Amino acid sequence: MTAPVREEPCWAPDASPEDRPHRATTGASSGRVTGGLTADVAVVGAGLAGLSTAYHLIERDPSLDVVVVDARHPAAGASGRGTGLLGPRVGPSIDRAARRYGPSMARDMYLASVTAVERVVALTEELGAPCGLRGGGQIVATRTASGLASLARQARTYQALGLDVPVLSAADIRERLDVPYHAGLFHRSAGTLDPAALSGALAAACAAKGVRFHDDSPLRGLRPGDGGTPTELLFPSGTLRARKAVLAVNAAAGPLGLPVGTVLP
Template identity: 60%
Template sequence: MTRSPAGSPAWEPAELPSQPPLHGVVTADVAVVGAGLAGLACAYHLAERAPGLDIAVVDAERPAAGASGRGTGLLGPRAGPPIDRAVRRFGPGTARRMHLASVRAVESVLELCAGLDVGCGLRRGEQIMATRSTAHLTALSRQAKAYRALGLDVPVLSGAAVRTRVGVPYKAGLLHRTAATLDPAALTGALARACAAKGVRFYGNSALRAVHTGDLVGPELVFPHGRLYAGQAVLAVNSAAQGVGLPVGTILPLEVYAVATAPVRRAAYEALGGRAGYAVVDAAPMAPYFRLLPDGGLVAGGGTVTAPAGLDAPGLQALRERAWTWLDRWLRSLHPDLSDVRVTHRWSGRIGMTLDDLPVVGPVHGFPDVWYIGGCCGHGLAMSVAHGAYVAAALMGEPEPGDPLPWHRSSAPRLPVRGPTRRLIRGYVEALGRSTRRSC
């Protein structure tokens, strides 16, 4: 039985803090469930603000075992739907604040890396959203007009301007200046070590089974071999929220795919923007993308998303093989010198998707002193760190300046995900994938 997303990522965290399973009765001032970037950022900022606060971090496996360690390390601005759709749904003022918040989230990760004094494979560079398909020029044009109308610094690149940065025959692109690439597992591991150095306790291999409101104190968290009583709890558990009955709306688990290669030829590395550290995301719906690694290898992801009924769903491995095979072909199409490059890693990861493309960050209805973070919809590297800091500030009673952003909320829209609806979701996702693969 497949118990987790498949394959081994191109990176693994090192020197993780001790994390025995949670046994018996444990207490803490603040319990953080989920040792990914959101949970660890929350614990880190709490420990920074309130030295001596008793903080316990509990994970179903270990730090970086989930999406935070199985990503591909693209650090760029994006939260919620594309900017033109955000304008239509939320109005220009809110759409502008959403984009600027996502830019600040990128900057917060860069500051965090500097503060942790670890490299994390960080390479500052620009991120380009581009297309090789005439069909997707319209979508790029709508976004470009929206950025320009909002006064945001996201310039349009002609095909020639894109090709001076990465030698791929793109027709046009949009340039995000505040961006970088990094090793996501290294960042997650470094954050875990920093938390441990500040006195945060860790428990591993302890999956959350239930959450109860406390009679005399705060929430009671139930694990396979023990219970944790805390004054406050932060559940950074993404789509696992459904499994414990949290009323946070529908956070749909989707599986995404990536491959990494051995070092490519120098000519291909330079042509694809390796020296400058560019990352390129296609404007197609499933957004295939690539980035270069410091060792000269290449990482590609996107292009296919699956909505399996479970981690052991029939036919899931065949879907994975198809996704990896397509990514292999796609990355070789980027440059002639990639025709014989060796793929060294193939892996998948799980993201949490909401019906309206917005995360959920806020207190849980009906559960006093319990907060939830999840549903970043594939844009969680920067936003998870920002959300962890936001919740830490809220727990310390520090008000957020200005009006709350749309994703600072207690729940996402609900969607029935069993029976016929599940099949419709799978069909819709697969149709989008087929459209993307044909156009790219």
């Protein structure tokens, strides 16, 4: 007999509605989207991407009316269940990125990912988030022939682009970790943290700055605006019209008919 699948986050159990950070701190959640609501900026998705967007928007312009809406509640999705690995690299491997986008863009993408790690570290300090942040390097290692070939291609590209990603031999890896890998690449900027705790701290900080929250409101559709017309977001119990909308919905993009991994005006 198969055991039932547990849906609680690995970091901590789902908080009760009353104890969720954005409610417990300020009582900022107004429940589901009901009726016809308006906002300057609507952020759909209360994971790390959506919450950090709302946080930086309200930090930059406190006069904005920012609303964050989630199908369940902050950190209910991947941001409350992730591995907690904080490291550089984005998109395809560096050699593929250089072929696909050109060497200059590939280099800029990698450097932007390194900067992103540094900004997350700074953000946890700014928020005073108790998320167990531990800094350190990250080793991408292999012990297969195909893996060695792939790492060799990446190493050549990193070197050609002037990026500081050293190659580690088997002996170099064993000095750091007693594991039987043949070679690796060492990324200096990395760490681990509790993503659920960071998400909770972001939600509480947003609420304290006046960001409004609506939980238990899955997005069902949208009518994009066109310049002077606001975008209208459709929910089961109401609508939300906003001058700008940020859809940070991750895996929910497909069912909504939205292009996955794409930024649109």
